[in-house]
Amino acid sequence: MIVRIDPKSNIPLYEQIIQQVKEMCVKGILKPDDKLPSVRELSSSIVINPNTVSKAYQELERQGVIVTLRGKGTFVAEHQIQEATEKQVIAMKKELEKIIIECKYLGITIDEMNKWVQEIYREMREQADDRS
Amino acid sequence: MIVRIDPKSNIPLYEQIIQQVKEMCVKGILKPDDKLPSVRELSSSIVINPNTVSKAYQELERQGVIVTLRGKGTFVAEHQIQEATEKQVIAMKKELEKIIIECKYLGITIDEMNKWVQEIYREMREQADDRS
Amino acid sequence: MIVRIDPKSNIPLYEQIIQQVKEMCVKGILKPDDKLPSVRELSSSIVINPNTVSKAYQELERQGVIVTLRGKGTFVAEHQIQEATEKQVIAMKKELEKIIIECKYLGITIDEMNKWVQEIYREMREQADDRS
Amino acid sequence: MIVRIDPKSNIPLYEQIIQQVKEMCVKGILKPDDKLPSVRELSSSIVINPNTVSKAYQELERQGVIVTLRGKGTFVAEHQIQEATEKQVIAMKKELEKIIIECKYLGITIDEMNKWVQEIYREMREQADDRS
């Protein structure tokens, strides 16, 4: 499992890890029951503090993305479809609106954005298929 | 101009102001040359520190959304479509991907997201038309 | 707000803080909008690391017990009645069963336990009334 | 003797075994002088490390729940009602309070909890009667 961290980003390191793990799960690069690198392994491989990795793993577990088996390690959980709460839906919508407004200012058209969405979705499907 | 701030949100107050001003500009609620409330007016109306409003205005001016004329006040700038740099495009794409992944985990389908995009765009057009 | 920590307990320090804050909220010692001591204040008053207090506060916020206002501090949230999920109900039931079994081994009768429950409940009501 | 282990639980495996054995004793599924499976038998049947089972058995013996007769095997001990020390009583009370507070936050009423207690007690009696 390859994780790429940008220490200059304003996104917290642990958040970057969370996002990448989720991305890999969605894209099928990580499949249920796959073992994640141990806290120490990952922290030394990307040269950050073990605590930071630990925090990321704990949050991922809280979200049900991974499970930790005592003394054995950390594993990708079974995919479970959650039911989004209304709050969460509103939040996502707001996020989307934010992006659209930003794109408008950057002169990016809705057509371009639609193309991106298709791309992203295609990538998710393809990679998932490759591995199944 | 009505600004709604949520002090409990994890989004910085000054960021919330920036977003709302930009949103109003894009939706046509604020038009070029419209006058914005002064820092003191706005800060007292939403009960936050004037420094926070000031910071928001400064950032908005830096982005070319508004202009301040010394002694006259702050006004909405002429809409100028920027040319997005490659970095910015990649950033927006990444943001979009992040949302899509998140929605996937929340059980929100791509169709629903597409509907949202249509909604948001329609809202932007309609309100802009009302005012033109 | 007085917090008592037992560093010898096998319960994590941050957990002890969480429990005590919740207890004080339920008993009415802490009321909505009351300000909690800052991370630094509390950590120095009970002589533990600020990170530990921070972790407790973050978890409390995640649970909706408290809210943090950026740069202002941490406050007791409005009481909101959650809807327990089935999983949570089963977990609580299991916990209760565990205690009952343990009590059985210790020769504690069900009548004694019932008395405890009454006591605990009375304490919660009384203190809440005192403050309202 | 059927033991069900959840490796994903945050409760240590050896603790889960202890709890289940005690539960079965209290419910009358296991009676004094009943033979328990050997460490190897149990460890292979629930697919965990023999050391873990061994640890559980040792702790159960320490608590006087079971006895091991060298060369013969492990057996359920005579039920002996202990005299609870004050420390233990306080600890159980605290545990109970913790649960009640938690339930309060989950919107579970005291009436519901009382029903649970009745249920649990009934189950303990019935199964004990079946076997006597």
Next chain:
DNA sequence: GTGGTCTAGACCACA
């Protein structure tokens, strides 16, 4: 070996 917790101390953004 694994993850969980804690300390000591630092820097940063926010208000």
Next chain:
DNA sequence: GTGGTCTAGACCACC
């Protein structure tokens, strides 16, 4: 002033 993040390094329980 506030909380949020991160590092460096330690100890512990569990398997």
